[in-house]
Amino acid sequence: MTDILNDVILGLSVALSPNVLIYAVLGCIVGTLVGVLPGLGPLAGISLLLPLSFGLAPTTAIVLLAGIYYGAMYGGSTTSILMRIPGETASVVTCLDGYEMARKGRAGPALAIAAIGSFVAGTISVFVLMLVAPRVARFALKFGPAEYVGLLSLGLLSLSQLSSGSRIRALLMSLVGLTLGMIGVDPLSGYARFTFGIHELADGLGIVPLAVGGFGISEILLSAGAKSPAAIKAPRLRDLLPSVREIKSSVGACLRGTFIGFAIGLIPGSAHILSSFVSYAVERRVSKHPEEFGKGAVQGVAGPESANNAAACSAFVPMLALGLPAGAIPAVMLAAMMTHGVSPGPKLIQDHAQLYWGFVASMYVGNIVLLILNLPLVGLFVRVLRIPYSILYPLILVMCVVGVYSVNSSTADLWIMFAAAGAGYFLRRANYDVAPVVLGFVLGPLFEMSLRQALTLSSGSLSIFIQRPIAATMLAAAFVLILINFWSSFRRVAPLRAGTKR
């Protein structure tokens, strides 16, 4: 314990030294800016600004990039809450209740709860990371394709929790998303599926144009076509902070979100994007008022935002402890470390103790900086809602165009966004929800690839899903959840049928 305390003191002395601290603050500011812009997510932000870190000392460079990462994760929720435009995949869920809160004049509390939830999750995750990183990282290595199938089965089940409307329509929308996810080159065989010879479609449709078009621009179109013009309530000054009731009901959601996010973030690959979706589904299930979800439930913001940030933190565990990146962002960070002559891995703590503990401590410092930075900014962000909508929406529209274009510098992405906007408009006019399309789109290719990899590894035997304990446990949990869903549906329908017969 004394060793850890000494290490933490060493880390804090590095992270709080003026030349490192200033880059942590700079990274957080740039990251928040990147996150607020639609389209530009943390990966794009880090990749674009990576060359800037080349001239810096290794610790400073890593702290700067980590600051951009956290800042972008924080900032991503802002446009989701204020404009229903998800900055990145993890923010899609925040749109559901965050935007509804904004429409009711509770944009300030929604932003504040998102910031506080992120801070709590980030802080707890850093502590856990300091204590158990190497041991936990070894657990993450046990995750193969079969385990992924189990996890993604649970993820697919959470799809039904995302819509507050008809279950059958939500299922149809999930299938549309899963089907859209099949477009592009098959990663296992290299076969081009539904690309129609358009080489831009080889990588698939892209989540950013799909989400920005389907959520953000379709909202603009709906508002433009409404009888009464869009009237999001501009909050009063005293409404900027959350009420005691809102804080109370967020505490449990934050803690559950932190646990879910940290556990899922550890898993190698793209599992971290599941964290906010799973957290939302859990919050809805444990809530005494699930009917409030989709209408501005504060837990629907607190849980996913905490999960999102905890996953962002724990995604670094396999990278720091084993030198294995758990996703695209840690991979870019790994590349940055190696550019500076630092080889991450089991010996990182011994060989570069100053860098390791400085980086870990900077995560904590970064969370404090972001909280200090973001809470006062809530008032400023909320002022955006005071701009007349007839001026605001052209602004949002052109920002969406630039944001989506900047991801791949491709007009094909813009046309996908255009098509998604039109489709989203008609779907929502027809009482369909777009959220399950987005999650289905994210999960579909992952599920297919994991399933096929697992079956290839087992030479076509399903026993791989039973022999591996983690996979078997998760598949059993998924099965139990299906049974619970059926049972609760039966309990709802049975009295109605009995009443009809009488």
Add this chain to the structure above:
Amino acid sequence: MMSRTRVYSTLVSVAIGCAAASFIYGSLKMPMGTVLTPAAGLVPLLLGCATLILAIVVIIAPEPAPADGAPGPKPGGEEQPDEPRTLPRPLLIMIVLGLIIFAFERAGFLLTMLSGSFILLRLVERRPLAQSLIISSVLAGGLYFLFSKLLYVNLPGGWLEF
């Protein structure tokens, strides 16, 4: 007499069904493999079939009463207006958006954003001329500075070539 939402819903479900049918047709041309060793076409085929079946179910099934808080035409205020004011306004926005995308790489970022936001403000929203000009200029210039100069995003120069 069907409500407009019901008409939309049926049309959307038919469109999804047609798309699913073409998806199934496309999948059949791909290598299938077996159930235990699936190749590129099997999963899309199964998904296409499931989508088609569910689309038919939604078309046949009676229209569910929109749940409070469910998705749907609820732009703006607390009330959920069932009918749109006019269809052309969303259509106009889509046309302008299409033009912006079409011109983006050809005419360049600055020119497209300037004219696109000006058209939206002046012609679609009928804002005053001077206000529209000022807002669109500040917007185009500000976004250019932010993305190109601060974030190093490669934006198309187009006819102005810078």
